[in-house]
Amino acid sequence: MSKANTQDNKHPFGAGRDLGGKIAWITGAGTGIGQAAAVALAGAGMEIILSGRRKANLDETATLVRxxxxxxxIETLDISDPTEVNKVVARIEERFGGIDVAVLSAGINIKNRTWEKLDxxxxxxxxxxxxNGAFYCCHALLPTMRKKKxxxxINVASWAGVHVSRMGGxxxxxxxxxxxxxxxxxNMEEAVxxxxxxxxxxxxVATPLLEKRPVPVSDEQKAAMLQPEDLGETVLFLARLDERVCVNQLVISPTANRIYVGTKT
Incomplete structure (x- = not known):
C-alpha cells in the first residue's frame, strides 16, 4: 500500500487535492513520460498500476515507484489489443474499485516517417x-469512471497534435x-x-523515442529538451487540481524550442 505524502507544503493555498490512496493507471509506464508520471504520482500517495509491453522495463519502473x-x-499490456485492454481495466476495477487517474502515455514513432519513405x-x-490504442483505453475506462461520477x-499527445510538424512525420x-x-x-460528452x-x-522530450529519429540527436540537444521528470511534475499538477477544474489541453515546450528555430527531421 502507498504511504501518504508527508512533505510539509507551505504554499498559502495548499498543495491541491489529496491523492493519498487514490488509484492511478499508467500506460507506457516502462520508460520516459509514463515512468516519470508513475514515480511522481506514487510520491503523492497514489496506488500505482503499471502497464506496458516490456516486462523488464516495467520492473525497472516498479523499483523507482517502490x-x-x-x-x-504490474499489468503487462499491448494497448493495440482491445480485448486485453478491457481485461486489464476489469482486473483493476475488481481489485481497487475503479481508476481515479489514467495517464495514457504509450506511444511510438518510426524512422522512415517522411512521405517519401513512409509505407x-x-x-x-x-x-x-x-x-487506436488510446481510444481502446478510454473506451474501457469510461464505464468504470461513470459509475464513480x-x-x-491524461492523454499524452504531443506538440505535433496541435501544430503540424515535419519532425514528427x-x-x-x-x-x-x-x-x-x-x-x-x-469532455464534451462526459463532463456531466x-x-x-x-x-x-x-x-x-528526452526519451527513448528519440532513438527512432531519422537524424541523430546529440547529448547537448537532449540536455536542452524537456526531461521526463518535467512531465512527471506536470502530470502531478494536473492530478492534484480540484475536480471542478478541467485543463482541456496543456501545451508545454522546452525554452530552447528547436521547432521554433528550425531543425532537420
Whole structure:
C-alpha cells in the first residue's frame, strides 16, 4: 500500500487535492513520460498500476515507484489489443474499485516517417498504438469512471497534435491530432458524469523515442529538451487540481524550442 505524502507544503493555498490512496493507471509506464508520471504520482500517495509491453522495463519502473513509497501492480499490456485492454481495466476495477487517474502515455514513432519513405505498414503501426490504442483505453475506462461520477484521463499527445510538424512525420501528426480531438470529445460528452480529460501536448522530450529519429540527436540537444521528470511534475499538477477544474489541453515546450528555430527531421 502507498504511504501518504508527508512533505510539509507551505504554499498559502495548499498543495491541491489529496491523492493519498487514490488509484492511478499508467500506460507506457516502462520508460520516459509514463515512468516519470508513475514515480511522481506514487510520491503523492497514489496506488500505482503499471502497464506496458516490456516486462523488464516495467520492473525497472516498479523499483523507482517502490522508492517513492508505493508497492505497484504490474499489468503487462499491448494497448493495440482491445480485448486485453478491457481485461486489464476489469482486473483493476475488481481489485481497487475503479481508476481515479489514467495517464495514457504509450506511444511510438518510426524512422522512415517522411512521405517519401513512409509505407502503409509504418502508417498502420503508428496509428494502431498512438490513436487506436488510446481510444481502446478510454473506451474501457469510461464505464468504470461513470459509475464513480469521477475520473481524470491524461492523454499524452504531443506538440505535433496541435501544430503540424515535419519532425514528427505525417502518421505521427495525424495520430496525435486525432488523440487531441478524441480527448476533447470526452469532455464534451462526459463532463456531466464528472469525468475530465486533458490532452497533454509536450514539445521535444528526452526519451527513448528519440532513438527512432531519422537524424541523430546529440547529448547537448537532449540536455536542452524537456526531461521526463518535467512531465512527471506536470502530470502531478494536473492530478492534484480540484475536480471542478478541467485543463482541456496543456501545451508545454522546452525554452530552447528547436521547432521554433528550425531543425532537420
Amino acid at each position: 522508492a517513492a513509497g508505493c508497492e505497484p501492480v 502503409v505498414e509504418g502508417w498502420d503501426a503508428v496509428v494502431k498504438i498512438d490513436l 469521477s475520473g481524470l484521463i 505525417p502518421a505521427y501528426n495525424a495520430a496525435k491530432h486525432g488523440m487531441v480531438a478524441m480527448s476533447e470529445s470526452i 458524469n464528472g469525468i475530465r480529460s486533458c490532452a497533454l501536448c509536450p514539445g521535444e
